[in-house]
Amino acid sequence: MxxxxxxxxxxxxxxxxxxxxxxxxxxxxxxxxxxxxxxxxxxxxxxxxxxxxxxxxxxxxxxxxxxxxxxxxxxxGRAVELVRSELPTLDDLTDPAGELTAFAIGFSDISTWRNPVRLQRVVIGGAGQFSDLGAMLHREVIEQAESTVAAYLQRLDASRGGGGDEQHHRRLAGYFLNLTTARQRFATLFGAREPIPDHPHRVAPPDTDHATIREAVGLFLRGSGLDG
Structure with missing residues (x-):
């Protein structure tokens, strides 16, 4: 949508x-x-x-x-539902680097698209009046994305005979999302770079961040011990 x-x-x-x-x-x-x-x-x-x-x-x-x-x-609330419906899924356990890279690129693109960026700015500007809405955005978008990544990492770990509880994988998911997407998300939100003008599923956005994201995914997998 x-x-x-x-x-x-x-x-x-x-x-x-x-x-x-x-x-x-x-x-x-x-x-x-x-x-x-x-x-x-x-x-x-x-x-x-x-x-x-x-x-x-x-x-x-x-x-x-x-x-x-x-x-x-x-x-x-409706905008959040629409944004969440655009987020990628994580399924393929045979190529975690490729799967996580595609997820991070998709999440980065939708998060730095002009329309969600504008709404985030409105919410931030109205934080004094609507103190609960920023928390709602974080919970329904960022934390839901972290849950998706955490569930995938837990399945990946289990497929290799590894362990780790849910909280361990949830922490890893937070590290992953920040390492791969935080720089461009915050730079766009605060006006240090221009948001993507067109819907990323309608018009392919520039691949400005793709190489950086791939490198960050590799660093994450090696650092978390999930690269093998």
Whole structure:
């Protein structure tokens, strides 16, 4: 799925309002809200603009989400779901270097794509007002990615007759994610480099970080004893 915005038209089908392209109206509002909040920030985003982008009325937006904060929280939750749906999987135990490299590249690309970067900046900017949302982003994206890596490392270790408890592999997963992706994620978030402009699954991003990621994966596997 692509988090973004294009003009949305609605039509009534029975008792359910849907967009011309088949999106339920609630989903169309969330899609419009994600784009509006990411572009404008929380304070300057308007419910009128969200309604216009979703081809509905402000009254309908309020009826679905209660108020601006409710819409913002729902939009952010939906954006997190979409980002998580884009994350790579880890399956192949026969080529851990290749598998982990592909995962790190995929995670790096989606994390440094313009739309998620903008939303992260909005959340950081509103930390005083919405103190729980930063923790939610970390839990639902970073910690979920770590869980995916940890489960793979545990399976890899077991396939070679190794041991190690869940917490051991969870710590390794944290080291892995930071070693392979933290530099580019933070540089993009803080504006030291430009975010990827197009969805990385739609337009192939530049391979700027690929060599560094491959090197980092090799360092991780050797350092963790999982290279053999």
């Amino acid at each position: 692509v988090i973004g915005w294009h003009p949305i038209r609605t039509t009534c089908q029975g008792d359910d309002m849907k967009t011309i392209d088949g999106l339920p109206l609630t989903e169309a509002i969330l899609k419009a809200a994600i784009a509006t909040f990411s572009e404008r920030g929380y304070d300057t985003a308007s419910m009128d603009e969200v309604a216009a982008r979703a081809s509905t009325t402000k009254r309908t937006v309020y009826a679905h989400f209660g108020n601006k904060e409710g819409l913002f929280r729902s939009a952010l």
